Amino acid sequence: MSKDYYKILGVSKESSDDEIKKSYRKLALKYHPDRAPKDNKKEYEEKFKEISEAYRILSDKDKRNQYDQFGQNFEQSNPFGQGFSQQDFHSFQDAFGGQDIFEDLGFGRIFEQMFGSNSRGRSRAKTQYGQDIVIDQEMSLKEAYQGLEKEIDLKKMITCDKCQGKGGENFKKCFSCQGTGYEQVSQQSILGLILQRRICAKCHGRGEIPEKECNYCHGQGIVNESKRIKLNIPAGIEDGQTLKLSGQGEAAPYNGQPGDLYVNIHIKSDKDFERQGDNLFHNLVINFSQAALGDKIEVPTLEGKVNLKIPAGIQSGEMIRLKNKGMASLYKSRQGDLIVKIQVVTPKRLSRQQKKLIKNLNL
Ligand SMILES: [Zn+2]
Ligand SMILES: [Zn+2]
Numbered sequence: 001m002s003k004d005y006y007k008i009l010g011v012s013k014e015s016s017d018d019e020i021k022k023s024y025r026k027l028a029l030k031y032h033p034d035r036a037p038k039d040n041k042k043e044y045e046e047k048f049k050e051i052s053e054a055y056r057i058l059s060d061k062d063k064r065n066q067y068d069q070f071g072q073n074f075e076q077s078n079p080f081g082q083g084f085s086q087q088d089f090h091s092f093q094d095a096f097g098g099q100d101i102f103e104d105l106g107f108g109r110i111f112e113q114m115f116g117s118n119s120r121g122r123s124r125a126k127t128q129y130g131q132d133i134v135i136d137q138e139m140s141l142k143e144a145y146q147g148l149e150k151e152i153d154l155k156k157m158i159t160c161d162k163c164q165g166k167g168g169e170n171f172k173k174c175f176s177c178q179g180t181g182y183e184q185v186s187q188q189s190i191l192g193l194i195l196q197r198r199i200c201a202k203c204h205g206r207g208e209i210p211e212k213e214c215n216y217c218h219g220q221g222i223v224n225e226s227k228r229i230k231l232n233i234p235a236g237i238e239d240g241q242t243l244k245l246s247g248q249g250e251a252a253p254y255n256g257q258p259g260d261l262y263v264n265i266h267i268k269s270d271k272d273f274e275r276q277g278d279n280l281f282h283n284l285v286i287n288f289s290q291a292a293l294g295d296k297i298e299v300p301t302l303e304g305k306v307n308l309k310i311p312a313g314i315q316s317g318e319m320i321r322l323k324n325k326g327m328a329s330l331y332k333s334r335q336g337d338l339i340v341k342i343q344v345v346t347p348k349r350l351s352r353q354q355k356k357l358i359k360n361l362n363l
Contacts, residue, residue: 023110024051124273130251137150240265246260303325319340322339
């Protein structure tokens with residue numbers, strides 16, 4: 001069964017990496033096996049494994065991207081089997097910056113949340129965000145059947161390759177924020193002193209400033225250019241579905257977090273087939289004698305024509321099912337069917353001779 005990793009972590013598909021990490025931390029602390037009550041050990045262990053697995057996928061940009069596109073099945077689910085794996089605890093350490101949070105659940109943790117730092121060194125503030133891009137991609141039913149790999153050229157803000165997005169060279173520590181990337185503002189309230197932090201306006205959260213700005217991007221680290229992007233549209237995709245390519249939207253200034261690219265899929269209607277889920281329907285018109293006597297008729301499939309045997313005595317409206325000739329299913333490994341709907345045409349104009357013959361048949 002496909003697991004909803006976002007649901008497991010209590011976040012939404014739009015959640016940022018930071019939000020995902022935050023939510024995972026909360027849950028990981030709650031369900032950490034060391035904290036499980038004696039009579040509830042099993043349940044806590046299961047839960048901890050589940051959230052670790054979800055975090056392992058969603059915290060990895062590529063894996064999250066694949067998961068968004070293809071669901072959980074892109075990866076063998078739960079490769080660790082029984083018990084815990086290294087990976088479970090790697091996720092845990094990773095999310096807590098390598099420090100053992102259980103040693104100081106008090107002041108230390110609050111400090112970390114407020115200032116984004118930990119004992120192992122500061123992770124850079126991701127302060128600038130690139131725009132998301134939404135594009136439309138039209139494709140034929142046959143392309144949806146086979147899957148489509150396509151390269152498109154997209155004009156967008158991309159990382160400046162003259163300075164690799166850094167915006168310049170010879171970086172010096174920002175004196176305005178002492179290299180933290182944040183400015184701290186304190187405010188007195190009835191609840192006491194409230195510390196707030198905001199992005200340093202001087203260095204844009206980088207903590208350092210180039211002595212020499214890049215001429216090409218004017219120090220912003222991004223330029224507006226065309227970029228070739230590879231779309232990999234999986235077989236079985238349906239009209240109206242959207243692919244998400246994480247990080248393929250507009251690049252953000254000052255090496256910030258890039259936006260995402262959303263590809264809305266439009267599948268053109270097909271002259272031979274009507275699609276319903278994974279099944280395809282084809283209307284086959286036959287005449288009265290073919291229906292009465294049976295016949296062999298060529299019918300189209302998405303992989304070329306096949307010979308279909310029409311049994312004698314078939315009625316209008318009956319259906320013949322061609323197994324596994326439909327669409328591949330995006331999430332299950334099964335293939336849909338091609339269903340041929342028979343329509344028998346009753347002749348409208350008959351010669352005197354024909355009328356006589358039919359009458360003599362005594363049907
Ligand atoms: Zn600064
Ligand atoms: Zn540049």
